[in-house]
Amino acid sequence: MTSRTAIVTGAARGIGAATARRLAADGHAVAVLDLAEDQAAGVADDINAKGGKAIAIGADVADEAAATAAVARAAAELGPPQILVNNAGILRDNLLFKMSAADWDAVLGVHLRGAFLMARAVQSSMVESGWGRIVNLSSTSALGNRGQANYAAAKAGMQGLTKTLAIELGKFGITANAVAPGFIETEMTKATAERVGVPFADFLAHAAKEVPVGRVGRPEDIAAAVAFFCSEEAGYVSGQVLYVAGGPKA
Numbered sequence: 250m251t252s253r254t255a256i257v258t259g260a261a262r263g264i265g266a267a268t269a270r271r272l273a274a275d276g277h278a279v280a281v282l283d284l285a286e287d288q289a290a291g292v293a294d295d296i297n298a299k300g301g302k303a304i305a306i307g308a309d310v311a312d313e314a315a316a317t318a319a320v321a322r323a324a325a326e327l328g329p330p331q332i333l334v335n336n337a338g339i340l341r342d343n344l345l346f347k348m349s350a351a352d353w354d355a356v357l358g359v360h361l362r363g364a365f366l367m368a369r370a371v372q373s374s375m376v377e378s379g380w381g382r383i384v385n386l387s388s389t390s391a392l393g394n395r396g397q398a399n400y401a402a403a404k405a406g407m408q409g410l411t412k413t414l415a416i417e418l419g420k421f422g423i424t425a426n427a428v429a430p431g432f433i434e435t436e437m438t439k440a441t442a443e444r445v446g447v448p449f450a451d452f453l454a455h456a457a458k459e460v461p462v463g464r465v466g467r468p469e470d471i472a473a474a475v476a477f478f479c480s481e482e483a484g485y486v487s488g489q490v491l492y493v494a495g496g497p498k499a
């Protein structure tokens with residue numbers, strides 16, 4: 250397969266790290282971008298040690314100058330980016346009456362503004378080369394979830410952004426799709442268990458009972474779906490939302 254330059258945001262751990270490793274294994278050069286630069290460096294080192302090619306970039310995707318500079322650095326060190334995975338994310342859960350405007354802004358800022366800024370920054374190199382893949386991380390929470398007015402709005406927004414990018418950029422050989430995970434075992438869900446005071450093992454067991462395939466998801470489950478959308482053969486699949494949740498959703 251053709252080797253491309255990929256940027257994966259929020260790739261220091263969890264779903265983003267698994268996606269960076271998977272895209273590297275598929276032959277791509279990967280910019281492992283995260284706020285946590287040290288942890289991102291660990292993921293990049295590991296990819297390089299296994300024979301892949303990766304660099305770590307410390308950046309806040311919600312910061313316009315930082316997002317632009319990160320894309321420029323990836324282009325300078327790895328070549329013009331042709332794959333972008335907007336995965337960086339945070340939670341600031343609360344019921345509506347307790348949710349602060351700051352918590353609303355922070356969540357919308359990282360997920361939606363971050364995805365917009367990164368997509369805008371990479372589109373020129375994708376357009377110039379006539380080939381591109383943008384994959385945005387949505388969530389089953391886009392369908393609505395108690396205590397997540399900010400996150401549900403952001404994740405539904407990711408779907409609207411995805412479909413619009415697909416419409417605007419399709420004629421340049423660029424596809425845009427979204428992966429909407431269900432419950433995945435990561436530091437994010439671990440933090441939720443801690444917040445509600447439930448041991449993580451019990452939290453996982455409870456979540457697994459709700460999933461038709463009888464288990465919670467792993468970061469690699471999501472990485473595999475992202476890798477499909479990034480593949481050469483997925484060039485006629487665009488503007489789609491794939492729920493990867495161990496059962497039917499949407």
Ligand SMILES: NC(=O)c1ccc[n+]([C@@H]2O[C@H](COP(=O)([O-])OP(=O)(O)OC[C@H]3O[C@@H](n4cnc5c(N)ncnc54)[C@H](O)[C@@H]3O)[C@@H](O)[C@H]2O)c1
Binds near residue numbers: 435
């Ligand atoms: N874990 C789940 O069950 C689940 C379900 C549905 C969707 N998702 C989505 O998948 C994505 C990854 O989730 P995860 O569970 O791996 O989360 P995680 O918390 O384990 O990892 C998120 C990463 O994003 C980074 N990040 C946060 N803000 C950033 C910013 N402003 N700029 C750059 N990097 C930033 C963090 O440092 C962290 O490394 C998120 O978008 C999340 O909303 C997760």
